[in-house]
Amino acid sequence: MGMAMWRLLITVDRPMPSPSAIEISGSALIGKAVTVGKRVTQQRPIRFMDGTERLLRCNGYDNADANLFSRAIAESGVLQALGRSRAVNRTAQNPVEALVILDDLTVPLPIDALVHVADVEPNEIDAMMARGLVPEWPADAARLYPDLFKDRKAADYRYRRDGRVPAMFAAASYSVVGLASARGEPNDSIDKYSYNAFGLTSILCRFKVSGRGQRERRVLLSADAVPGARTRIEAALGTLAFFESVDSPAEGAGGGDRAGASDGSGWSRSATAV
Numbered sequence: 323m324g325m326a327m328w329r330l331l332i333t334v335d336r337p338m339p340s341p342s343a344i345e346i347s348g349s350a351l352i353g354k355a356v357t358v359g360k361r362v363t364q365q366r367p368i369r370f371m372d373g374t375e376r377l378l379r380c381n382g383y384d385n386a387d388a389n390l391f392s393r394a395i396a397e398s399g400v401l402q403a404l405g406r407s408r409a410v411n412r413t414a415q416n417p418v419e420a421l422v423i424l425d426d427l428t429v430p431l432p433i434d435a436l437v438h439v440a441d442v443e444p445n446e447i448d449a450m451m452a453r454g455l456v457p458e459w460p461a462d463a464a465r466l467y468p469d470l471f472k473d474r475k476a477a478d479y480r481y482r483r484d485g486r487v488p489a490m491f492a493a494a495s496y497s498v499v500g501l502a503s504a505r506g507e508p509n510d511s512i513d514k515y516s517y518n519a520f521g522l523t524s525i526l527c528r529f530k531v532s533g534r535g536q537r538e539r540r541v542l543l544s545a546d547a548v549p550g551a552r553t554r555i556e557a558a559l560g561t562l563a564f565f566e567s568v569d570s571p572a573e574g575a576g577g578g579d580r581a582g583a584s585d586g587s588g589w590s591r592s593a594t595a596v
Contacts, residue, residue: 337399359385368428381426446470454547529565
């Protein structure tokens with residue numbers, strides 16, 4: 323398969339010459355001694371496809387010549403890697419998407435989106451999705467996943483900070499989840515791919531713990547998690563008065579015998595038992 327058939331190119335890190343290499347090669351190129359000087363933090367712009375710019379913190383040298391040579395080598399290495407996709411030989415029928423993972427370097431190319439690794443690396447919400455059971459309430463999450471959340475406050479903080487769980491439960495149709503960043507990153511940069519798959523394939527269920535004063539709540543399940551979901555929830559929260567699946571109102575799909583009575587939440591009171 324030729325390189326022009328690749329649809330995704332990922333580059334990680336960049337080459338960075340040593341200070342001695344910069345001094346030797348730089349001195350040879352410009353005909354005078356180059357001393358790298360101290361490493362300093364600099365603000366460098368990165369341009370987006372819409373023409374806007376954003377400053378990023380990068381490492382460099384306080385000597386202008388040393389800074390120029392180190393950037394040239396680092397940037398050319400990344401650009402050479404991107405060139406492996408043979409973008410100039412492509413058409414609209416065989417596009418390529420490039421993901422560039424860098425720490426302290428900007429590239430002289432306009433980009434579609436900027437993502438901080440800390441915002442997209444797997445966190446507690448991703449871990450819950452991977453295990454196939456995502457409760458609507460942070461308090462339930464803390465009891466279901468004590469290895470992920472040390473207490474209710476920790477779960478509540480992560481739910482609010484991340485934003486994806488409330489977005490999935492609030493969405494009338496899960497197909498819209500993931501089209502915009504729920505974590506608030508500028509330039510519509512994240513969550514386009516990070517959690518829409520779970521929302522599109524998950525099964526919405528509701529349950530109520532037995533006892534006075536207990537309220538009905540909801541949970542999203544992956545198909546694989548459905549058979550043992552009630553057992554998992556009861557082990558963490560206690561005996562359930564009921565546990566049942568709910569059809570998505572947006573899909574309007576039928577599913578089992580429903581009484582049609584409403585509990586005031588917008589969901590049919592009786593649904594297919596799980």
